[in-house]
Amino acid sequence: MIRVLLADDQRLVRAGLRMLCQGSPDLEVVGEAENGEEAIRQVAGLSPDVVLMDLRMPGVDGITATARITATRPGTRILVLTTFDDDEHLYPALSAGAHGFLTKDAPPEELLDAIRRTAAGESPFSPEVLRRLVRKAVGAHRETGDAKELASLTDRERDVLALVGAGLSNAEIAARLHVAVSTVKTHVTALMGKTGADNRVRLAVLAHRCRS
Template structure:
């Protein structure tokens, strides 16, 4: 069972998101919070697998809460939930190491998919957000040649990076490559270090930009 802390300052939103998550047989909302600070407290008290955090909350916002959660409860992944597909928010979320970014206005199933992905150690971006990220990066210059960013990776590491970019968890990558999950964890750690990125979301962006993942 994936244990979730849900944080949003609007009670009606929490009711709706909780209903969506409760429809998934493998997800349980163990606590709710109405601010970033209370979300951090709830994570420390319940040690959930995932914290679903609204960006705009009074006092400590969702992104600042994600930073504190990563420091205080590193085993808890963070999924950012917002109404706004604002480039500044997206950039900040990715820079702060959030595990995923989902729009409230998107398909409700995206929230479930995001929670499952983050709980499994994978990255998740709503399709609209993923497109904005790729389009934004593309607008700042030509697409990177493969050797510009991933020349230090082995063939196998590039294969793993491509699967990370496709949204697969460590367990799914291990099954695909017929190796043990611990080996995949080593590959992913090496990839993050070699690319000088904080998390799998940023690594996934590199996978897109270097051609390891085709753009639709």
């Protein structure tokens, strides 16, 4: 069971998220917070697996709350869910330690999948958010070590890297390559070890740099 905390200053939004989560047998909403300070306090008391974190809240905002939670409770993962997907909010949230970033217009099934992926250690992003992250990173950095990194990869690892770069989840990659999800996880771990990338966004950036 994945324990979820909802942090949003709008009661109606929290009610909708609670109803959505309660419709999934593997998700349990353990608490709600209407501002960042309350979210920090509830995380300390409830130890949720995932926090659905809004960014604009009164008092302590979501970015500050994310930084404090990830610093003191590294076992709790933060999935940002916000109306704002602009760079002004995206990069500070990621710098604060957010593990994923979705906009509130994401389809319900995408949100539920993102919660599960976040709990499993993945970093889900809305497709447009991921594309913008990759474009900015590719434009800012062109690593001379890319060719060397690629040379050490197996053909299957290259396949997995390309699909990570396309924004696919482990389950989607497994279905595309006709292998077990556990096999994909093994390949992703190997990719991180060989390339020095510590998360899926950096792997996606590498995939796009090497393709361009």
